[in-house]
Amino acid sequence: MRLIWTFLFALASSTVFAASPEDDYIAARDKAIAAIAAQESANTDIETIDAQNEKALADLQQRLAAILGPLAVKDFPATGAINIESLNASDIGFGMLDGLRYSQSENGPSIVASTRGLTERWLKSKAAEAEADLRLPTGIGEALKLDNFYTQAIGSDAAFLGTLDFALKKPEGADIAVARLGGWTQDIGPIYDQHVVVTVVKGDRVLIAEATASPAVPKIAACDSIWAAADAAAQKAQQADQGSDQDDSSDTDAANAVWEKGDADYRACMGQRLPSDPAFPALLKQAQGLADSMVSK
Incomplete structure (x- = not known):
């Protein structure tokens, strides 16, 4: 047993x-x-x-x-x-x-x-x-x-x-x-x-x-303008850094920060405005x- x-x-x-x-x-x-x-x-x-x-x-x-x-x-x-x-x-x-x-x-x-x-x-x-x-x-x-x-x-x-x-x-x-x-x-x-x-x-x-x-x-002009302005500002900061004789990365960091904020602001704009676009119901x-x-x- x-x-x-x-x-x-x-x-x-x-x-x-x-x-x-x-x-x-x-x-x-x-x-x-x-x-x-x-x-x-x-x-x-x-x-x-x-x-x-x-x-x-x-x-x-x-x-x-x-x-x-x-x-x-x-x-x-x-x-x-x-x-x-x-x-x-x-x-x-x-x-x-x-x-x-x-x-x-x-x-x-x-x-x-x-x-x-x-x-x-x-x-x-x-x-x-x-x-x-x-x-x-x-x-x-x-x-x-x-x-x-x-x-x-x-x-x-x-x-x-x-x-x-x-x-x-x-x-x-x-x-x-x-x-x-x-x-x-x-x-x-x-x-x-x-x-x-x-x-x-x-x-x-x-x-x-x-x-x-x-x-x-669709492209939304107001959102594209947000990115274009940020891109221009970031490129300006980057060019200033490249033209400087000093080995300082602060301007590069500033340019990257502007790009990142511009990207976030652009996507926030799209998220806010796209639901009102005629294309949205189909999406x-x-x-x-x-x-x-x-x-x-």
């Missing part, structure tokens, strides 16, 4: 503590990252490292496909490619959100799908970043309000800067729905190529859709349509 109870207890324990598919995925990902880091430290040739990186990404993509299953959103493919672009910490695209990206075309609308569990683990890792600029809150709802979430989760070589948040009607069945208008940039100043980014959390799924704003976000409709499509059956 004691032997039987011991066997049953061992069986129950193995069931309780069995690793989940998400646990297995994280373990495989971290093992691959460590192996590539070791190769870099050993000065392994880049071709070998790249081959190992591609092999590991393919394995992780299969694991994510098994976790997520096929995507069922109208006009999007059922299968996706891994969202992470590299497992090499030296590469652009390292550390992106664990998930799959489903794209209509190379430059068309896309959806990044993850699970609540994977997203929460990813946010926890970002909250522990050594650099303050990279840290994110651990709560999904709070993180979705920040430009830096989208920069790190679905971007690779550019930063996301938000213009405004849409007053979205939460689709039935969704736990969280956030829609933002913004653009990707490597510089400071107006971003005329704006995108609609919509995130829906429903049950265990986190879906982030991105599409070029349609219609295109809101686009955002709402993306949100609704991600929860429809």
Whole structure:
């Protein structure tokens, strides 16, 4: 009898503590990252490292496909490619959100799908970043309000800067729905190529859709004037610094401060004035349509 109870207890324990598919995925990902880091430290040739990186990404993509299953959103493919672009910490695209990206075309609308569990683990890792600029809150709802979430989760070589948040009607069945208008940039100043980014959390799924704003976000003269004035003032300060014989960075710092304030004031102006523009209802409709499509059956 004691032997039987011991066997049953061992069986129950193995069931309780069995690793989940998400646990297995994280373990495989971290093992691959460590192996590539070791190769870099050993000065392994880049071709070998790249081959190992591609092999590991393919394995992780299969694991994510098994976790997520096929995507069922109208006009999007059922299968996706891994969202992470590299497992090499030296590469652009390292550390992106664990998930799959489903794209209509190379430059068309896309959806990044993850699970609540994977997203929460990813946010926890970002909250522990050594650099303050990279840290994110651990709560999904709070993180979705920040430009830096989208920069790190679905971007690779550019930063996301938000213009405004849409007053979205939460689709039935969704736990969280956030829609933002913004653009990707490597510089400071107006971003005329704006995108609609919509995130829906429903049950265990986190879906982030991105599409070029349609219609295109119009230029607003009053806002452009704010940026033009700031740009002129900053360039004047920068030229004064370059013409000075003194090795003093104070003028350069002043120029950068003017640019940064001008950029912030420009985006604030757009956020205030755009909702009154004739193009805005169509932009809101686009955002709402993306949100609704991600929860429809």
